[in-house]
Amino acid sequence: MSETANLVGTRWLRRVDPAVATAFACIILLLAFGSLYSTNFLSPEYLLQQLKVASFLGVIATGMMLVILLGQIDLSVPWAVAVGGMMACAAAAYGTVGVYLAIPFGVACGAAIGLVNGIGVAYLRIPSMIITLATNAVAQGLMVVYTGGFSPRDSATAAMRFLATGSLLPGIPNAVVIWALIGFAAVFLLTRTTFGRSVYAIGNRERAAYLSGIDTRRIVMVAFILSGALSAFGGVLLAGYASKAAQAMGDAYLLPAIAAVVLGGTSILGGRGSYLGTIAGVILITVLQSILSVMQMPEAGRQVIYGILIVAMLLLYGRTPALR
Amino acid sequence: MTGDWRYRLARNRGTLLAFGIFLAMFTIYVLNHPAGFTANVVQTATNKGVLLAFVAMAQALVVITAGIDLSVGMIFILTNCLASWIVVGTPLQTALGVAGVLAAGLACGALNGAIVIYGRLQPIVATIATGAIYFGIALWLRPYPGGSVNEGLADALTGKLFGIVPASLAVLAGAVLIVWAPFSRSVLGRAAYAAGSAEPAGYMSGIPIRPAKFMAYALGGLLASIGGLFLTFFTYTGEAAFASGNAYTLFSIAAVVLGGVSLYGGTGSGVGAIFGALAFRTIGDLLFVFDLDPLWQPLFQGVVLLVAVSLGAFGLLRVRSRLEWFR
Amino acid sequence: LSEPETVSGPPDEPECFVPWSADTKFFKFPTKDGPYRIALANGYIANTWRIQMIQTAKAYAAQSDVTAKLKEFKVVSTGEDVPAQISAINNFIDSGYDAVIVNAQNPTAFTPVIKRAKQAGVVLVAFDNTLDTEDAINVNVDQKGLGVLWGKWLDTHLPDGGKILEVRGVPGTSVDTDRHNGIHETLDASGKKWEVVEVLGKWDDPTAQKATADAIAVHKKFDGITAQGGDTGVVQAMIDAKHAFVPFGGETENGFRKFCAKYASEGLKCSSAGTGPAQVAVAIKTAIAALEGKVVPQSVKLPLAVVEDPDFKENQDYYPDQSDNFFVGNSFPTCGINFTAQEIMGQTKENE
Amino acid sequence: MAADMGDARPPLLRMEGISKRFGGVRALEEAELTVRAGRIHAVLGENGAGKSTLIKILAGVISPDEGRMLLDGGEVSFASPAEANRAGIVCIFQELSLIPDLSVADNIALFDPPRRFGLIDRRAQRRIAEEALARAGAPDIHPMALVKDLPLSRRQMVEIAKSLARQPRILILDEATSALTAADVAKVFSVLKRLRSEGLALLYISHRMHEIAELADECTVFRNGRNVASYPAGTKTDNEVVELMIGREYKHVFPPKPVSPPAARPVLECRNLSWSERLRDISFSVRQGEVVGLGGLDGQGQRELLLALFGVLRGCGGKVLVNGKPVALSSPGQAKADGIGMALIPEDRKTEGLMLPMSVRENLSFASLDRVSRHGLIDRAAEDRQIEEMVRLLAIRAGSLDMPVGGLSGGNQQKVVIAKWLMRAPRIILLNDPTRGIDVGTKQEIYQLLRRLADAGAAILFYSTDYDELIGCCDRVLVLYDGMIKRELVGKEITEHALIATALNISGEQAA
Numbered sequence A: 001m002s003e004t005a006n007l008v009g010t011r012w013l014r015r016v017d018p019a020v021a022t023a024f025a026c027i028i029l030l031l032a033f034g035s036l037y038s039t040n041f042l043s044p045e046y047l048l049q050q051l052k053v054a055s056f057l058g059v060i061a062t063g064m065m066l067v068i069l070l071g072q073i074d075l076s077v078p079w080a081v082a083v084g085g086m087m088a089c090a091a092a093a094y095g096t097v098g099v100y101l102a103i104p105f106g107v108a109c110g111a112a113i114g115l116v117n118g119i120g121v122a123y124l125r126i127p128s129m130i131i132t133l134a135t136n137a138v139a140q141g142l143m144v145v146y147t148g149g150f151s152p153r154d155s156a157t158a159a160m161r162f163l164a165t166g167s168l169l170p171g172i173p174n175a176v177v178i179w180a181l182i183g184f185a186a187v188f189l190l191t192r193t194t195f196g197r198s199v200y201a202i203g204n205r206e207r208a209a210y211l212s213g214i215d216t217r218r219i220v221m222v223a224f225i226l227s228g229a230l231s232a233f234g235g236v237l238l239a240g241y242a243s244k245a246a247q248a249m250g251d252a253y254l255l256p257a258i259a260a261v262v263l264g265g266t267s268i269l270g271g272r273g274s275y276l277g278t279i280a281g282v283i284l285i286t287v288l289q290s291i292l293s294v295m296q297m298p299e300a301g302r303q304v305i306y307g308i309l310i311v312a313m314l315l316l317y318g319r320t321p322a323l324r
Numbered sequence B: 001m002t003g004d005w006r007y008r009l010a011r012n013r014g015t016l017l018a019f020g021i022f023l024a025m026f027t028i029y030v031l032n033h034p035a036g037f038t039a040n041v042v043q044t045a046t047n048k049g050v051l052l053a054f055v056a057m058a059q060a061l062v063v064i065t066a067g068i069d070l071s072v073g074m075i076f077i078l079t080n081c082l083a084s085w086i087v088v089g090t091p092l093q094t095a096l097g098v099a100g101v102l103a104a105g106l107a108c109g110a111l112n113g114a115i116v117i118y119g120r121l122q123p124i125v126a127t128i129a130t131g132a133i134y135f136g137i138a139l140w141l142r143p144y145p146g147g148s149v150n151e152g153l154a155d156a157l158t159g160k161l162f163g164i165v166p167a168s169l170a171v172l173a174g175a176v177l178i179v180w181a182p183f184s185r186s187v188l189g190r191a192a193y194a195a196g197s198a199e200p201a202g203y204m205s206g207i208p209i210r211p212a213k214f215m216a217y218a219l220g221g222l223l224a225s226i227g228g229l230f231l232t233f234f235t236y237t238g239e240a241a242f243a244s245g246n247a248y249t250l251f252s253i254a255a256v257v258l259g260g261v262s263l264y265g266g267t268g269s270g271v272g273a274i275f276g277a278l279a280f281r282t283i284g285d286l287l288f289v290f291d292l293d294p295l296w297q298p299l300f301q302g303v304v305l306l307v308a309v310s311l312g313a314f315g316l317l318r319v320r321s322r323l324e325w326f327r
Numbered sequence C: 001l002s003e004p005e006t007v008s009g010p011p012d013e014p015e016c017f018v019p020w021s022a023d024t025k026f027f028k029f030p031t032k033d034g035p036y037r038i039a040l041a042n043g044y045i046a047n048t049w050r051i052q053m054i055q056t057a058k059a060y061a062a063q064s065d066v067t068a069k070l071k072e073f074k075v076v077s078t079g080e081d082v083p084a085q086i087s088a089i090n091n092f093i094d095s096g097y098d099a100v101i102v103n104a105q106n107p108t109a110f111t112p113v114i115k116r117a118k119q120a121g122v123v124l125v126a127f128d129n130t131l132d133t134e135d136a137i138n139v140n141v142d143q144k145g146l147g148v149l150w151g152k153w154l155d156t157h158l159p160d161g162g163k164i165l166e167v168r169g170v171p172g173t174s175v176d177t178d179r180h181n182g183i184h185e186t187l188d189a190s191g192k193k194w195e196v197v198e199v200l201g202k203w204d205d206p207t208a209q210k211a212t213a214d215a216i217a218v219h220k221k222f223d224g225i226t227a228q229g230g231d232t233g234v235v236q237a238m239i240d241a242k243h244a245f246v247p248f249g250g251e252t253e254n255g256f257r258k259f260c261a262k263y264a265s266e267g268l269k270c271s272s273a274g275t276g277p278a279q280v281a282v283a284i285k286t287a288i289a290a291l292e293g294k295v296v297p298q299s300v301k302l303p304l305a306v307v308e309d310p311d312f313k314e315n316q317d318y319y320p321d322q323s324d325n326f327f328v329g330n331s332f333p334t335c336g337i338n339f340t341a342q343e344i345m346g347q348t349k350e351n352e
Numbered sequence D: 001m002a003a004d005m006g007d008a009r010p011p012l013l014r015m016e017g018i019s020k021r022f023g024g025v026r027a028l029e030e031a032e033l034t035v036r037a038g039r040i041h042a043v044l045g046e047n048g049a050g051k052s053t054l055i056k057i058l059a060g061v062i063s064p065d066e067g068r069m070l071l072d073g074g075e076v077s078f079a080s081p082a083e084a085n086r087a088g089i090v091c092i093f094q095e096l097s098l099i100p101d102l103s104v105a106d107n108i109a110l111f112d113p114p115r116r117f118g119l120i121d122r123r124a125q126r127r128i129a130e131e132a133l134a135r136a137g138a139p140d141i142h143p144m145a146l147v148k149d150l151p152l153s154r155r156q157m158v159e160i161a162k163s164l165a166r167q168p169r170i171l172i173l174d175e176a177t178s179a180l181t182a183a184d185v186a187k188v189f190s191v192l193k194r195l196r197s198e199g200l201a202l203l204y205i206s207h208r209m210h211e212i213a214e215l216a217d218e219c220t221v222f223r224n225g226r227n228v229a230s231y232p233a234g235t236k237t238d239n240e241v242v243e244l245m246i247g248r249e250y251k252h253v254f255p256p257k258p259v260s261p262p263a264a265r266p267v268l269e270c271r272n273l274s275w276s277e278r279l280r281d282i283s284f285s286v287r288q289g290e291v292v293g294l295g296g297l298d299g300q301g302q303r304e305l306l307l308a309l310f311g312v313l314r315g316c317g318g319k320v321l322v323n324g325k326p327v328a329l330s331s332p333g334q335a336k337a338d339g340i341g342m343a344l345i346p347e348d349r350k351t352e353g354l355m356l357p358m359s360v361r362e363n364l365s366f367a368s369l370d371r372v373s374r375h376g377l378i379d380r381a382a383e384d385r386q387i388e389e390m391v392r393l394l395a396i397r398a399g400s401l402d403m404p405v406g407g408l409s410g411g412n413q414q415k416v417v418i419a420k421w422l423m424r425a426p427r428i429i430l431l432n433d434p435t436r437g438i439d440v441g442t443k444q445e446i447y448q449l450l451r452r453l454a455d456a457g458a459a460i461l462f463y464s465t466d467y468d469e470l471i472g473c474c475d476r477v478l479v480l481y482d483g484m485i486k487r488e489l490v491g492k493e494i495t496e497h498a499l500i501a502t503a504l505n506i507s508g509e510q511a512a
């Protein structure tokens, strides 16, 4: 009896993940290194600016993390982001109702892309890496047709601007608050709900999850819809930030989103990872890109250093256990 | 043995299906081509297809081990930039240059392999990172497009043999014979399949899993560099084109899947990947023969790709046990 | 074979076909009977500039005097992949097109295909991203001249020199390099003390905006800005960071010009100049002229569409109702090419 | 005779003072083992006693924390299975080590394939494979078939053939016959006996006492990571052995069956069920409180029958009735739902029962998440309560409930699979060979549990490859042959003879 009670009590101990701790340590190290170049790297404005920019990636990476936890991947991020931003702006052209529905409409379009991905992966059993590649191409095609045909409106609504650049709480950009809210929701979803438990289970062994009576296909589909919707919402925020939408706006988010999730200790094979890690990964990638950018390193050197640093950090804490 | 052919068919189904898809699409293409089925049309299609075929074969080697190489496109670009510097001059210099380019590709692949296997990193992220490194080096080599190549060699290898057969196709066949065939029949190649299919079981069976994976990555780099070399022959120049490097990486993944190589590892063949690449390229060529509004072309390509990758789903109709949904 | 004759000028329509420099060659192709089959081999398509370019090309080909000369006008977009574009041109040559117009993904990669076009007597015209060759016709924007223009703008507005933010384009492209060199040579020549902070904007608004925001957060204050693209994002970042408005040398995005007009009084003194997508029309015009046996320069220099503070006029230099992404430089009056925004972006809508 | 000679010779292999810890778990402590040539040495022990760990150390899969190994009197240590292989030590692991995507021939010749000019000679490889399969008594397996297409019992035969092809000096079988039917086991045994006479040393691990009785020359019993006894085979009774293993007194194996079969109403009825040539026209019913066994050779449709009932198979013909009402189940989710209350303990715990890297806790509550959650939110207190109850009920031995379930011993993993379903208090329980790889003590607990569940009103359908179990546990047994119910045995009719005769499709008279 007492032994069992004891067993239950140890739950909290294992939550301290060394990978996450190391990732946060790397962020501090990077900033310290940056401050050698200019002390402004430690200024509150710069840090808040980084957090604000990180929150776009953060929102997108949240969806990517869900999908990666399932052992899948979502390569449709670039055009899901663009579709979200462009469609939200487009909706705004249709009177006050349009302005009102702009954000939900943009997100819904992203969710629709996610739905196609989800059906493809869950019900048609097409490998996610390839179906999402295809939907990405289709989304791109749709946006080209759309841009060419209808003299589109692409400036962001006031609400989008407010979400991305305003600040309701003094000093804290709204984008950061939104990311925090989405983050809380994600943590809650992953740790406290049957959905989250099922996501981890499917990532580990879908067959066993299915035989346990879980509707694994629905869960996979929902995760992809969420990923599409979150990418699109990232696009909405991005459009708000830039005050307009553009076709290429998502291109820069695919590889960083994957890298951020994995740098945060989530296994690319699925089934293992915590949201705290993803937060660390997102900030890490954002700060790294920013520092390299501001230091005026030539692009060639920047790419090399970026690559080497990622490998180095992964070697620090992202190694898979040895076979023996 | 009497029942053998059945097993043989089953084993090569992916490759045969890829061949079928390619054949069907290519037939549609040439039947509708204004110039018809001429040696020039075939040569043009081949030269374009062969580039991706090399990169796809590189990807296939790695995918068979249940890995993935998101840096193949960048190795392709890097070796293109390198070739535009060193594959010039006298025949001897040119030969040395070619060797240098291939060695560089091999080295990139080997670095990937070392990081993934001995560093024990997940291949997806590890190769995203090395891809950035390779691109950085490519950009350093070629800040602007330019350079040159031994044009005689380039013309010979992108031209036609006996006025009919595209020379690049012959080189591709040569690569299959020299790289793929021995790989698939060697102990290391077998171990590579085992690594992709069930790595712990392979380890417990005492086979050289890690050398096999390492070789798959290294040979992948080598094949990508043959692709880079051909890009140089085809364009006479080198260019550190980021977008096109990424595009080739993604295309190569699409190609291996179309070619019947399972992304979960353990099955498929390099030959299948080649047909997958050729089929994928033909999707793009179809634009040329159908009179589509230019703004609808990207959508058309996307939809054809979506349909092509969904073809495999028809197999689901035959699935009688729902457990077969899960591998 | 029908190779062009190299002749000495003057060109057929001298006010339109302006030779690049004094030693530019002139071509006279053997006259072909119309109507012609002309193809446009485009590369990348998924951005507003390219979409607008294709719309313009279609609109131009649909103009009555042009239609009369065309039997077929075909457009294929092959994406970012150079070999695919080369193959498309090869296919056009093999299929007997009379002229191929190309927005080249790479200036140096087309040597073999230029050879083939020459052998087949096909007129090859490159525009926007032109070809490093003397064997095909280039319709060129003076990219370096653009950099010089922006550099001069900053020079005149900053009498004491100062700290400049330079937002660059896609590294490794000749356009980026030429513009960059133009700016720097001009600034260096001024003899003043300049500190230039370079960041990468990749001709993309969000990227440029982020890079600018970072640069402002770290460097606090700039005295002048120049950006090659993504300029709307750059101004947006200034506004968000409450950075004072300063002189700005930039491109021709509609959004940027909107800002320039709006904030001119607060110090956003702009020079907006660039390379509108309408240049495709000049390229088509050149191809037709060449096929008709008229004398054309090997390298045509396009006029820059420049508007500078305080001349920004509503619905002429910028369109408040149009997309921010819309590129405004759409008229080449010397070539008789004048498109309004509505004509270009609304084109398909009317057809449907 | 063989035994006398063996004792005179020095031991071929000795393991001394071997200790191994996994985190907080002591898997082995100062363990010893002596293996002689020409002998079959059986290793016995409860689940989690450390048998597999010892074997893995011997085969170079893991390295010991302490201790040494002497081979032919010289000290050795193996850094990898390949090194152990080269020293002549070949092991069939409890978790099979076949490559599913390779052909049978490829697998058999995996370690050291025949080569010509450096490349694999497929013709020679095929010959080797055919020979090995024939030697192992499985010439029915086609050398070009993919391993993933074979049922588990055939895979075990391939694994045995593969080990034979390696020419071992020491051959280790870690529960290598657990999925085999009596006919296959008999063939394997004759091979093993021949190997013994050829002078090999064999280490044999099994939880089936009668197999050990038939095969072993000497036995070592492990308990809690220590070897507690070694003795020549046949010198101890089964009861004594079991007491050594579990360290306490041992009662009879099977709980008493109810005197007369319950006359309750049928809970589960099957009418003319058929599926894809594998199930033909199957009709039967299971009443409340009844334990119905499924017998027959492996692969005669038993597994498919259970899956069909559980809603996994598509396109089934016929009818299934639950509590008299026809149901059309199309997923396990529907099958476990409240109106139906079905549970399936699957065949392969590693791929179908458990999420190995996830914690014991998460695995235990996974099938009952709907019971411990409201509107999708998990009520952790309720979850913990139920989990504790199941851990106690089945005496699951785990260092912590938050450790990965993959770290438990095979038997404890199996208990988790069972517990995870019992947590739902199912009314229809389908079991697919649930005691495979489970020690006697635990088996006994499971038998008790089954009977208790039946007495509490559950209807149980129970497939087992072990005839003893069917005889001891079931009220009725349906013997399947080629997808059909060949015969139904009731009460006293359930005998080993009847089971085997029906399974082989020979009438009882002929067999006798």
Ligand SMILES: Nc1ncnc2c1ncn2[C@@H]1O[C@H](COP(=O)(O)OP(=O)(O)OP(=O)(O)O)[C@@H](O)[C@H]1O
Binding pocket: D022, D023, D025, D026, D027, D045, D046, D047, D048, D049, D050, D051, D052, D053, D054, D094, D406, D407, D408, D409, D410, D411, D412, D437, D438, D439
């Ligand atoms: N990889 C591992 N990580 C953690 N603990 C382990 C690991 N492998 C084995 N153990 C633990 O070591 C102990 C011995 O396990 P082992 O597998 O050797 O038992 P066994 O005697 O083979 O049992 P069974 O008959 O059930 O197969 C068990 O308590 C088990 O939980």
Ligand SMILES: Nc1ncnc2c1ncn2[C@@H]1O[C@H](COP(=O)(O)OP(=O)(O)OP(=O)(O)O)[C@@H](O)[C@H]1O
Binding pocket: B004, B008, B011, D103, D104, D105, D106, D121, D122, D123, D126, D143, D144, D145
């Ligand atoms: N993977 C395999 N597994 C088992 N047997 C095989 C395999 N491949 C070939 N064989 C058999 O080995 C013998 C010799 O094979 P051979 O070297 O001719 O292979 P192959 O027929 O060329 O195979 P493939 O055409 O698939 O490459 C044949 O009898 C063939 O049936």
Ligand SMILES: [Mg+2]
Binding pocket: none
């Ligand atoms: Mg053959």
Ligand SMILES: [Mg+2]
Binding pocket: D051, D052, D053, D094, D174, D410
């Ligand atoms: Mg064991």
